[in-house]
Structures are given as structure tokens and as C-alpha cells.
Amino acid sequence: MNKIKKWLLSISPSLIAILSGVFAGFIIMLISNPANAFSGLIVILKGGWNSGMKGVGQVLYFATPIILTGLSVGFAFKTGMFNIGASGQLVVGALASIYVGINWTFLPGHLHWIVAMLMGTLAGMVWGMLVGLLKAYRNVNEVISAIMLNYIGMYGVNYLIKSSNSMYDILRNQTANVAASAAIPKAGLDNIFYNLIGKFKDVSSVNAGIIIAVVVAIIIHILLNRTTFGYELKACGHNRYASQYAGVNENRAIILSMAIAGALSGMAGALMFLAPPSGMHIHVQEVLAPQGFNGIAVALLGLSHPIGIIFAALFIAHITVGGGYLQSLRYMREIIDIIIGLIIYFSAFSLLMRNIVLRATRKRKQYAGEEEAGV
Amino acid sequence: MGEYIIEMLNITKDFPGIRANDNISLQLKKGEIHALLGENGAGKSTLMSILFGLYKPDAGRILKNGKEVNINDPNDANRLGIGMVHQHFKLVHNFTVLENIILGVETTERGVLKMGAARDKVVELSERYGLKVEPDLLISDITVGMQQRVEILKMLYRDNEILIFDEPTAVLTPQEIEELMLVMRGMADEGKSILFITHKLEEIKKVADRCTVLRKGKMVATVPVATTTVEEMAEMMVGRKMRFTIDKDEVSLGKPVLSVDNLCVKGAHEKNAVNNVSFDVHEGEIVCIVGIDGNGQSELAYAIAGLMDVASGSIKFMGEDISRATVRTRNDLGLAHIPEDRYKYGLVLDFDLQQNLALKNYYAPELQNRGFINYPAVREQADMLIEKFDIRSAQGADTMARSMSGGNQQKAIIAREINADPKLLIAVQPTRGLDVGAMMYIHEQLLQQRKEGKAILLISLELDEVFQLSDRILVIYEGNIVAQLAAKDATPQLLGLYMAGSKGESA
Ligand SMILES: Nc1ncnc2c1ncn2[C@@H]1O[C@H](COP(=O)(O)OP(=O)(O)OP(=O)(O)O)[C@@H](O)[C@H]1O
Ligand SMILES: [Mg+2]
Numbered sequence: 001m002n003k004i005k006k007w008l009l010s011i012s013p014s015l016i017a018i019l020s021g022v023f024a025g026f027i028i029m030l031i032s033n034p035a036n037a038f039s040g041l042i043v044i045l046k047g048g049w050n051s052g053m054k055g056v057g058q059v060l061y062f063a064t065p066i067i068l069t070g071l072s073v074g075f076a077f078k079t080g081m082f083n084i085g086a087s088g089q090l091v092v093g094a095l096a097s098i099y100v101g102i103n104w105t106f107l108p109g110h111l112h113w114i115v116a117m118l119m120g121t122l123a124g125m126v127w128g129m130l131v132g133l134l135k136a137y138r139n140v141n142e143v144i145s146a147i148m149l150n151y152i153g154m155y156g157v158n159y160l161i162k163s164s165n166s167m168y169d170i171l172r173n174q175t176a177n178v179a180a181s182a183a184i185p186k187a188g189l190d191n192i193f194y195n196l197i198g199k200f201k202d203v204s205s206v207n208a209g210i211i212i213a214v215v216v217a218i219i220i221h222i223l224l225n226r227t228t229f230g231y232e233l234k235a236c237g238h239n240r241y242a243s244q245y246a247g248v249n250e251n252r253a254i255i256l257s258m259a260i261a262g263a264l265s266g267m268a269g270a271l272m273f274l275a276p277p278s279g280m281h282i283h284v285q286e287v288l289a290p291q292g293f294n295g296i297a298v299a300l301l302g303l304s305h306p307i308g309i310i311f312a313a314l315f316i317a318h319i320t321v322g323g324g325y326l327q328s329l330r331y332m333r334e335i336i337d338i339i340i341g342l343i344i345y346f347s348a349f350s351l352l353m354r355n356i357v358l359r360a361t362r363k364r365k366q367y368a369g370e371e372e373a374g375v
Numbered sequence: 376m377g378e379y380i381i382e383m384l385n386i387t388k389d390f391p392g393i394r395a396n397d398n399i400s401l402q403l404k405k406g407e408i409h410a411l412l413g414e415n416g417a418g419k420s421t422l423m424s425i426l427f428g429l430y431k432p433d434a435g436r437i438l439k440n441g442k443e444v445n446i447n448d449p450n451d452a453n454r455l456g457i458g459m460v461h462q463h464f465k466l467v468h469n470f471t472v473l474e475n476i477i478l479g480v481e482t483t484e485r486g487v488l489k490m491g492a493a494r495d496k497v498v499e500l501s502e503r504y505g506l507k508v509e510p511d512l513l514i515s516d517i518t519v520g521m522q523q524r525v526e527i528l529k530m531l532y533r534d535n536e537i538l539i540f541d542e543p544t545a546v547l548t549p550q551e552i553e554e555l556m557l558v559m560r561g562m563a564d565e566g567k568s569i570l571f572i573t574h575k576l577e578e579i580k581k582v583a584d585r586c587t588v589l590r591k592g593k594m595v596a597t598v599p600v601a602t603t604t605v606e607e608m609a610e611m612m613v614g615r616k617m618r619f620t621i622d623k624d625e626v627s628l629g630k631p632v633l634s635v636d637n638l639c640v641k642g643a644h645e646k647n648a649v650n651n652v653s654f655d656v657h658e659g660e661i662v663c664i665v666g667i668d669g670n671g672q673s674e675l676a677y678a679i680a681g682l683m684d685v686a687s688g689s690i691k692f693m694g695e696d697i698s699r700a701t702v703r704t705r706n707d708l709g710l711a712h713i714p715e716d717r718y719k720y721g722l723v724l725d726f727d728l729q730q731n732l733a734l735k736n737y738y739a740p741e742l743q744n745r746g747f748i749n750y751p752a753v754r755e756q757a758d759m760l761i762e763k764f765d766i767r768s769a770q771g772a773d774t775m776a777r778s779m780s781g782g783n784q785q786k787a788i789i790a791r792e793i794n795a796d797p798k799l800l801i802a803v804q805p806t807r808g809l810d811v812g813a814m815m816y817i818h819e820q821l822l823q824q825r826k827e828g829k830a831i832l833l834i835s836l837e838l839d840e841v842f843q844l845s846d847r848i849l850v851i852y853e854g855n856i857v858a859q860l861a862a863k864d865a866t867p868q869l870l871g872l873y874m875a876g877s878k879g880e881s882a
Binding site for chain 1: 725
């Protein structure tokens with residue numbers, strides 16, 4: 001009983017943040033298309049349910065990469081670092097997995113997609129680790145190096161795609177299709193998430209990626225809360241002096257935690273793009289992957305808690321999919337993007353504001369003298 | 376107008392799991408110094424924080440000059456003339472003394488700071504009350520004692536007439552304490568009313584008019600200090616008779632555990648903070664380093680513990696050179712460390728108590744299995760230490776360190792370090808902020824460690840503690856050891872001379 005109360009209390013800030021986000025979105029809808037605002041709100045809130053089981057499957061599909069980028073940001077955050085580099089790590093991971101997915105066709109059966117996914121994860125890991133190394137040995141602020149690596153990653157990937165024969169689909173200006181054996185399997189999910197149109201099975205894009213993401217979240221949860229490694233990372237995150245005093249190797253903790261954060265984002269990239277021909281491809285354009293930044297919102301809403309992050313990602317995917325159906329109410333594409341973006345970021349920022357206010361009041365309480373942290 | 380300037384009536388304050396203040400009433404007379412005494416966790420800081428507007432009481436009223444007032448935040452308190460000096464000062468380190476004093480109440484003329492008038496007022500106040508400060512120095516460059524004077528001037532500058540001091544003497548040297556007592560007396564004579572928290576009974580005896588005693592959140596009594604003995608006050612505080620002396624057995628010395636040889640540690644400026652220091656600490660020996668705060672003793676302790684780099688010289692531990700060893704290596708060899716700054720190094724405030732108690736051995740076989748922490752064992756260790764060291768908190772092993780009372784945080788650190796069963800224990804101000812009962816207990820524990828053949832390096836500003844515990848005393852002055860004495864040959868006067876640098880001997 002007490003446990004439930006505590007739990008409710010701990011997630012209530014996220015719920016309040018979401019409500020205020022939805023409210024802010026509603027205001028924009030009232031402004032842009034007042035007649036349909038209310039029914040529009042219903043559409044958004046219905047999310048995937050607007051189109052039955054397929055829609056629900058789409059929610060899971062969109063949730064997959066942002067669970068992982070959310071974990072990436074949240075994990076780094078637990079260890080005291082702000083990983084704004086998820087975008088770059090994601091795209092680098094995506095390219096590595098696509099490369100393997102297209103070229104390493106000698107890999108038999110399931111091994112192909114698994115290796116492709118792991119190579120993507122590894123590439124993201126290297127990209128994240130660079131940030132950690134720079135911070136540990138050169139004391140470079142992780143935000144600055146991560147932002148730079150986002151752009152280096154994006155332009156570098158574009159360059160590599162264009163200069164590659166095998167990977168470039170010049171007509172569509174995007175990456176070529178990966179081999180069928182490199183696509184993440186459906187794992188039976190296509191038998192659950194589909195709509196019947198007459199005899200035709202309209203199948204959702206969801207695949208085993210969502211299962212992998214959830215399992216990874218649970219592993220990260222265990223890593224953080226049950227292992228000595230997690231203990232060290234959290235100690236560093238909360239108070240680096242105390243962790244020094246305890247004999248924790250701080251540089252190692254910084255490097256490893258950024259490496260893991262990078263690996264999570266890299267895996268997000270792999271799961272997104274290891275898709276059948278009808279699925280996603282990297283477009284050669286000068287845009288940072290939005291999933292990376294959505295990861296920040298997800299981590300904030302999920303309070304950096306791995307399980308919370310799963311639900312936060314599901315919520316954001318739900319709203320995003322719901323927004324897609326707004327077009328039927330004659331909302332313009334751009335307005336929809338604004339509304340959805342507003343809901344997501346307003347939620348995240350209202351939570352951020354709340355944390356700042358809380359911290360400020362706690363500071364005030366610390367002013368009582370007994371509780372000042374060694375800042 | 377009545378006799379009381381402030382009355383806190385029937386104050387009750389609950390925190391999750393504990394009633395920190397239970398129906399407490401405290402009446403402060405105008406112009407008096409009113410001491411607040413109680414064991415660690417008795418609720419003193421909570422009560423004062425309520426008066427200063429940091430917490431809202433769950434029940435009770437506060438009257439000023441007989442009229443009920445509402446204090447919602449420190450600004451309200453300030454408007455009512457209530458000021459507070461916190462145990463850990465809240466000064467902006469890269470601001471000057473003067474800027475800190477006027478911060479928040481700056482007077483401006485067309486948007487431009489009017490420093491001149493402010494400076495005059497500060498100088499006037501500092502002369503009137505004998506609070507020596509250098510208005511133009513940066514906070515980061517002045518001693519703790521001067522920082523505290525800045526805090527006091529901040530209150531005076533705001534014309535506060537009710538002054539709260541939460542354990543102001545815990546961080547001061549004996550000389551500075553002496554001065555502070557005089558300043559407090561002077562302020563009271565000028566009509567200011569003072570609330571004064573301390574664990575040192577002789578300070579209460581010396582300066583306070585009345586004393587309110589709290590025990591476990593409840594009020595025991597308010598007594599006139601002149602007619603109450605120190606023993607009586609202590610007894611009221613703990614609820615039973617207290618012993619004030621501890622026995623110190625003869626212990627024969629063993630091998631040297633720590634050998635420091637020509638050690639130099641760089642200071643913030645050009646001069647070495649620790650300069651060519653050499654000494655040994657043997658098994659079964661308590662060696663104490665005394666000196667006025669800021670003479671290199673902190674750096675010496677940090678260097679031995681591995682938290683500060685050695686510039687030259689060597690540190691040997693059981694014969695092995697550890698001058699460049701990692702902190703972990705030193706800990707594993709058997710070095711424990713009660714650090715001077717408990718918030719910076721000693722605790723992870725956002726971990727709970729059990730995790731903090733495992734900070735030094737979370738990776739040891741007894742608490743860990745293949746990289747997985749054995750949380751039941753962590754809890755068991757915590758419960759054992761909580762019981763043994765009487766660490767009081769609202770929710771036992773699950774209490775967040777942040778919400779524990781200052782003294783109990785300190786007890787947790789000591790418990791952890793002694794539990795490590797070290798060969799060498801570096802104890803820096805180990806009993807800072809502890810109540811007399813807890814202090815006695817810790818002293819007994821340290822002597823017990825000595826009896827078991829442990830080496831102890833004690834760094835303390837409390838001469839009572841030094842005489843109580845040490846076998847050998849080294850005096851440090853400007854980074855140099857200027858005297859080495861057997862404890863039995865030392866007197867406070869003699870140490871005072873060495874510490875002030877007015878008497879030197881090459882050790
Ligand atoms: N912010 C808080 N949240 C929860 N519990 C608290 C908080 N502040 C204090 N407590 C609890 O209230 C009790 C009284 O604490 P308080 O700090 O007032 O003690 P104290 O008398 O000042 O002790 P000390 O001499 O050790 O400083 C303690 O048990 C403490 O754990
Ligand atoms: Mg206190």
C-alpha cells in the first residue's frame with residue numbers, strides 16, 4: 001500500500017508535465033483550427049488506437065528507437081553527464097549497421113541481422129566513447145564535444161553514403177536497401193498488429209526491435225541498481241569527490257558510461273534502419289536525427305529511470321502517431337509537427353522547470369546549514 | 376511590550392518517519408543569549424530553521440513582541456529582524472567580503488551600486504562589534520573564522536535584532552571561539568537577542584544566560600545557566616547520568632605503520648602547503664597534529680589519503696611506498712580516513728544511509744558477488760553499524776543521507792571508517808558536531824582501536840580532544856612541523872606558543 005503511494009508520488013510530476021504539455025498543444029489547435037480543435041485533441045490522445053491494431057503496432061515501432069536514445073540520455077545523466085550527442089551516435093550506428101546489412105551477405109540466416117545490429121551498436125559506442133575520452137583526459141565539456149560530434153557524424157555519414165557504390169541509392173538520394181536477411185525479424189508481431197482490409201492483411205511495421213529495446217532497458221536497470229559498476233557510476237554522478245574518496249576510478253567511469261550511452265544510441269540507429277525495403281532509409285540531407293533529441297525528452301519524462309523511460313517513449317510515440325491522423329481533420333502537416341513538438345517539449349520542459357524550482361527550494365532548505373552539498 | 380521578543384509556542388514538525396519537533400515552546404528574552412542544547416538529531420536545527428522560515432511547522436505559533444507572525448521564507452524572517460548564521464556558510468566565493476555582505480540589499484542610485492555608503496556602514500559595524508574583516512578580499516582567500524565574521528556582519532548590516540547561530544564554534548579554533556564569545560556578549564549587551572546552538576557545554580556556561588534543552592524532539596526544560604552545572608545540563612540532555620572521563624590504557628608501541636619522509640605538498644599559492652614534513656605513526660599509537668586552521672594540516676591529511684598530489688618526499692605504509700598509489704590501493708592496504716569535509720568527500724548525500732555505509736567496501740567479497748551487489752548484506756551491515764554507533768535517523772538504513780542531522784551524518788562516516796578495520800586511521804576533526812555523549816563514545820572507540828594495535832593520525836583543533844587521546848603531539852605551523860612533544864609534556868600554553876609560531880624548534 002505504502003509502496004503504491006510512493007510510486008504514484010514519484011511518477012506524478014511526469015503525469016502533471018504531460019497534462020500541461022497536452023494543454024499547450026490544445027491551445028495551438030484552438031488557434032490554428034478552432035472548429036476541429038476538440039475532435040483533434042481526441043484524435044491525438046487516441047494515438048495508435050485511431051486505426052486499430054496496426055496503429056498500436058506503429059506506436060511500438062516508433063517507440064523503439066526513442067526508448068534506446070532515452071536510455072542513452074538517461075544513463076549518462078545518472079552518471080552525471082548530459083549526453084546531447086545521441087543524434088550523432090545514432091546516425092553513425094545506423095550507417096555501420098546498414099553497411100553490414102548490405103555488404104556482409106555471406107553471414108548466414110539470423111546471424112546477419114544480429115551482427116549488423118551489433119556493429120551499429122559498436123559504432124555508436126565508439127562515437128560516445130570519444131566524448132568520454134575527451135572529457136576524462138582533456139577535460140572537454142561533454143556537451144560541446146557531443147554537439148560537434150553530432151555534426152561530424154551527420155556530414156561524415158552523408159559523405160560516406162554518397163561515395164559508396166553499394167550503399168547509395170542515387171535516385172532516391174538515400175541509402176540502398178539492406179539484404180532481406182539483415183532486416184530485424186518480425187518475431188510473430190505481424191500476427192498481432194495488423195488490420196484486415198477484406199482479405200488483405202495490412203501489417204504494422206513493428207518488429208522484434210521493440211522486444212530488444214525493452215530487454216535492454218531492463219538490463220540497464222539491473223546494471224544501474226544491482227551491480228558494483230552501477231553503484232560507482234551513480235556515486236560519480238552524485239558526488240565525484242566522494243567517489244574519488246571511495247577509490248572509484250573516475251576517468252574509467254566517465255569513459256565507460258559515455259561508451260554505454262553511445263552504444264544505446266547506436267543500437268537505436270541499427271534497429272531503425274535494419275528494415276525491409278518498404279522501411280526506413282537514411283536520407284542524405286543536412287538534418288540531425290530527431291530521435292536523438294527526442295531521447296532527451298524521453299529521459300526527462302521518464303525521470304531517467306529505465307522502466308520510466310519505456311513508458312515515456314511509448315507516450316511520445318503514441319502522441320506522434322496520433323498526430324499523424326490529424327491530417328484527416330485538415331490540419332496542415334507543419335501545424336501538426338508544431339503541435340506534437342509542443343506537447344513533447346512542453347512536457348519535458350515543464351518537468352525540467354519543476355526540477356529547477358525543486359532544486360532551488362532545496363537549496364533554500366540547505367540554507368538551514370545542515371544539508372549543504374559540496375558543490 | 377512583554378518580556379519576550381520571540382516566542383515559539385507548541386511547535387510541532389513532522390518529517391517522514393519522525394517527529395523532529397514535538398510540542399516545543401521556546402521563549403527568547405530581549406538582550407539575552409539563549410543556548411539550545413540537545414543530542415544529535417534532537418531537533419535543534421529543525422526548530423531554528425522554522426524560526427528562519429525554511430520549514431513550516433505542522434502546528435504551533437510564533438510571536439514577535441507578543442504579536443503572532445507568519446514566517447514563510449527567509450525574506451519574511453529578515454523583515455522581522457531575524458538572521459541566521461549557518462553551520463556551513465553560504466558565501467559567494469568569488470565575491471569580495473563587502474559584496475557578500477551587501478548582497479541582496481544593495482542600495483543603488485540610478486542603477487549604479489552605491490558602494491561608498493555600504494562600505495562606511497560595514498566598517499562602522501565591524502569596529503563597533505570587534506569583527507575584524509578585510510572588505511576587499513575575496514571570500515576564497517580568507518580564513519573560516521573571517522568567513523564567519525562576514526556572516527555575522529551580514530546579519531548586522533541588515534539590522535537583524537534576533538540572531539541565530541547554528542553550531543558556530545564547530546569550525547573555529549580555540550582563539551576564534553574566544554573572540555566569538557566576546558562578540559556575542561557585546562551584541563547581547565547592545566540589545567540583540569541571540570539563539571545559540573552548541574554541543575560544548577563550557578561555551579554555554581561561559582556566554583549564555585539561559586539554556587533550553589531538547590531530547591528526541593521534545594522539550595525537557597529551560598534553565599538559567601548560572602545556577603545549573605554542566606553535569607546537570609548534560610544529564611537533562613541525555614536523560615541519564617553521564618560519565619565524563621574515559622580511561623586510557625598503556626599500550627606498547629609496535630612497528631611503524633605510517634612513515635612520512637620529507638613530504639612536500641603544493642599549496643594554492645607559491646608556498647608549499649606542507650613543507651618537508653617527516654614523522655612516523657606506530658601501531659598502538661595516536662599521533663596528533665595540532666595547529667591553527669590553515670597551516671597545512673588539511674593538505675597533509677589529503678596527501679596521505681591520496682586525494683592530493685605529493686610534490687616531493689615519500690609516504691610509506693607498512694614499509695611500502697604509497698606516495699603515488701591510487702586511493703583504492705591505499706584503502707585496500709588498510710588506510711581509513713575520516714575526512715575534514717564530510718559533505719565534499721565523506722558522503723554521497725543523495726544515496727541512502729546503507730549505501731553510504733558501503734562506500735568503502737561495496738566491492739569487497741562480503742558485499743559483492745560477480746559484480747552484483749548483495750543488497751541484503753549491505754542492509755545487514757548498515758543495521759549493525761546503526762545499532763553499534765547509535766546513528767539516529769528517521770528511516771534507518773533507508774534514510775537519505777541528505778535528510779540526516781549533521782551529527783548523525785558524522786557518526787555514519789566514523790562508523791564506516793572504523794568498520795573497515797584499518798591499520799591506519801586518519802581522523803580529521805572526528806568529533807566535529809557531535810554531542811557530548813557521542814563524542815565520548817567515539818573517543819572510546821578510537822582508544823579501543825589503539826588498544827587493538829591500530830595506528831591513528833588525529834588532526835584536531837580541539838585541545839581537550841588532543842590531550843584526551845594523543846600519545847604524541849606534533850605542532851604544524853605554516854606547513855612545517857615546529858615541535859614534537861610527548862602528550863604528557865605538553866600544556867595548552869606551550870602548544871599555543873608553538874601554534875602561533877612564536878616559539879620554534881627544529882624537530
Ligand atoms: N529535511 C529533512 N527531511 C527528513 N528528515 C529530516 C530533515 N531534516 C531533519 N530531519 C530529521 O529530523 C531530526 C532532527 O534533525 P535536526 O537536524 O533538527 O537535528 P539536530 O538537533 O540539529 O542534530 P545535530 O546536533 O546532529 O545537528 C533528525 O532525526 C533528522 O533525521
Ligand atoms: Mg543540527
